[in-house]
Amino acid sequence: MLRPVPDTDGAPFWEYAAQGELRVQACAACGEPRFPPRPCCPHCQSFDSEWRPVSGRGRVWSYVVAHPPLLPDYAAQAPYNVVVVELDEAPRIRLVGNLVPAAGRPLGAFPVESLRIGARVRAVFHDGLVQWVPERS
Numbered sequence: 001m002l003r004p005v006p007d008t009d010g011a012p013f014w015e016y017a018a019q020g021e022l023r024v025q026a027c028a029a030c031g032e033p034r035f036p037p038r039p040c041c042p043h044c045q046s047f048d049s050e051w052r053p054v055s056g057r058g059r060v061w062s063y064v065v066a067h068p069p070l071l072p073d074y075a076a077q078a079p080y081n082v083v084v085v086e087l088d089e090a091p092r093i094r095l096v097g098n099l100v101p102a103a104g105r106p107l108g109a110f111p112v113e114s115l116r117i118g119a120r121v122r123a124v125f126h127d128g129l130v131q132w133v134p135e136r137s
Helices: 011-018
Strands: 023-027 049-053 057-066 080-087 094-097 120-126 129-134
Touching (some): 011 023, 011 049
Antiparallel strands (some): 023 049, 057 080, 057 120, 120 129
């Protein structure tokens, strides 16, 4: 499976994820959260930043279902979903991942017919990656 290749600005995101923690970069001057991580705040142009913990709760903003032909390692798991999740604490922050029934389950384990825009989800972590699971009420 493909693994993220962190750059200097994004490396802390992956380090926190490996520890089971979801954090987003925020401007230390104006407080505005930003993603993807970058050196300069697009709101106030400050170069000061910090990594703030977030709850990992949000909603499915969009999704796609991948079908073969795909890279060989992914074709065996297809069809599978790729979701875009809008975070509760920062609605302009949208993270990409897979919706699975539980942490560590295969990509294709969530039934595609159950995918819904607006579905409540929460972040879970497996092998240093962020995954999403349905939030139970």
